[in-house]
Amino acid sequence: MQLNSRNRTLDLARPVVMGILNVTPDSFSDGGAYVETARALDHALGMVEQGAAIVDVGGESTRPGADPVDEREEMARVLPLIEALRAHSDVFISIDTIKPRVMREACAAGADMINDVMALRAPGALEAACDTQAAVCLMHMQGQPRTMQKAPVYDDVVADVRSFLGARVAACRDAGIDDSRICLDPGFGFGKTLEHNLALMRNLHAFVGDGYPVLVGVSRKSMFVKLHGHDDMSSRIHASVTSAFWAATQGAGIIRSHDVAHTVEALTLAAALADN
């Protein structure tokens, strides 16, 4: 299994880790944009050192309740970082954005993949993905980040999400995006209750069976709080790494994580146990 972009091919014979790099202004730092870029670059190179095969750069939070960020501000955050990272590393770079202009500029700056939580539904997004020849991640979200966790409802969450992703794949094909550039993502926590998230985790093999690399993003998400009945960072990290191990055993291709070293170790163990 591989994932292609115009300039690079990602080998997915074994599951890989996508390291998360949020380039949102740290309200505690007074160093301004330059310090932000330097710090973000250090963090990105550290994740590559720890074994991340992809660095996912995001300039607009899509967590529940998040306020939108305008295009100029988002590009001001992510473009310097992508240019700097490209100059220092050959790592696969993805841009976590829903805006076509940001997709185009990020790919021009060196990004290889468009990670779109809206699955290229914004006007112009399909054209941007086609023109840039980037790899694309199509993710399912019910509603919008601001309101998606209020009262998510499905007839059958697994069937509904698979059907949505199938329709988005068809739209990509119609737009001239080659299958070898597409990966799919159930969108954990994007308009899902704990029960919905668990049903999707339990049925990851069905998504894998649809024939595209599957990306899983549960890192540090609140789904684990209700399951464990308490909330602290170490418990969220343990649950995230354990989920990464499970997802790898089910055939997931890409694990999106804040905690790269721990997740690489979990995937290494999963691979060792799978070798028969």
Ligand SMILES: Nc1nc2[nH]c(SCCc3ccc(S(N)(=O)=O)cc3)nc2c(=O)[nH]1
């Ligand atoms: N492909 C892909 N891209 C992603 N980008 C993000 S940002 C996380 C936004 C968030 C935070 C927290 C919760 S919650 N309420 O479940 O704790 C939901 C969403 N995530 C993903 C993901 O999964 N895939």
